[in-house]
Amino acid sequence: NAGVMQNPRHLVRRRGQEARLRCSPMKGHSHVYWYRQLPEEGLKFMVYLQKENIIDESGMPKERFSAEFPKEGPSILRIQQVVRGDSAAYFCASSPSGTGSFGETQYFGPGTRLLVL
Amino acid sequence: GDSVTQMEGPVTLSEEAFLTINCTYTATGYPSLFWYVQYPGEGLQLLLKATKADDKGSNKGFEATYRKETTSFHLEKGSVQVSDSAVYFCALSGPRNNRLAFGKGNQVVVIP
Numbered sequence: 068n069a070g071v072m073q074n075p076r077h078l079v080r081r082r083g084q085e086a087r088l089r090c091s092p093m094k095g096h097s098h099v100y101w102y103r104q105l106p107e108e109g110l111k112f113m114v115y116l117q118k119e120n121i122i123d124e125s126g127m128p129k130e131r132f133s134a135e136f137p138k139e140g141p142s143i144l145r146i147q148q149v150v151r152g153d154s155a156a157y158f159c160a161s162s163p164s165g166t167g168s169f170g171e172t173q174y175f176g177p178g179t180r181l182l183v184l
Numbered sequence: 185g186d187s188v189t190q191m192e193g194p195v196t197l198s199e200e201a202f203l204t205i206n207c208t209y210t211a212t213g214y215p216s217l218f219w220y221v222q223y224p225g226e227g228l229q230l231l232l233k234a235t236k237a238d239d240k241g242s243n244k245g246f247e248a249t250y251r252k253e254t255t256s257f258h259l260e261k262g263s264v265q266v267s268d269s270a271v272y273f274c275a276l277s278g279p280r281n282n283r284l285a286f287g288k289g290n291q292v293v294v295i296p
Binding site: 071073098100102107108109110111112115122123125126158160162171172173174175176177178 | 229273283
C-alpha cells in the first residue's frame with residue numbers, strides 16, 4: 068500500500084512566482100491535512116480538507132495561500148506571489164476518516180521543500 | 185489554544201545510554217497524544233500514541249505514558265542506538281478538532 072505521496076520533493080521559485088504543491092493521500096484515505104515547517108521550528112497546521120470541501124483553514128495565511136482537494140486527483144496547496152518568508156518544508160498528511168478526537172493517526176508524506184530566491 | 189512544550193535544545197548521548205525527552209501540553213478536554221520521529225530529509229513517522237489518561241504507548245523500545253495529572257507525555261528509551269538519531273516531535277490532537285499541534289522538536293544525536 069503506497070504511502071502519502073508529495074511532489075515535487077524540492078521546488079525553487081523566484082519572488083513573485085506561483086508555487087503548486089501536490090499531495091496524493093494513502094489509498095482509502097479521504098482526509099488531507101497540510102502543515103508547514105519553518106526552519107528550526109515544529110510543524111504548524113495550515114488546513115484540513117475532505118474531498119471537495121475545506122473543513123478547517125484556521126492555520127492558513129489570509130492572503131496568497133489556497134488549498135483544494137478535488138473529487139478526482141491530488142490535493143493542491145497553491146501559493147501565489149511567493150516571498151522569501153514562504154521558504155519552508157510543506158508536509159501533507161492523510162487519515163481514513165478524520166475522527167481526530169479518537170486519536171486517529173495521520174500519515175505523513177515526505178514533504179516538499181520550497182526555496183524562494 | 186492547544187499547545188505542546190518540549191524541552192529546549194538538542195540531546196547528545198552515547199550508544200546504550202538512557203534517553204528521556206520531556207513533553208507537556210495544554211489542552212481543553214482530553215486530547216490524544218503522539219510522538220513522531222523525523223529522519224533527515226524525510227517526513228514524519230508515527231512512533232507511538234496514547235488516547236486516554238494512564239495509557240502507555242510503546243514501539244521499538246520507546247515508551248511514553250499519558251499523565252493527566254501532570255499534563256505530560258515524556259518519551260523514554262532504555263538503551264539508544266546510533267540509528268535512533270533523529271528529530272522527535274511531541275504532538276496532540278484535541279477532542280474538538282482534527283489538527284495536530286506540535287512541539288518544536290528535539291534533535292537526538294547518538295554517538296557510537
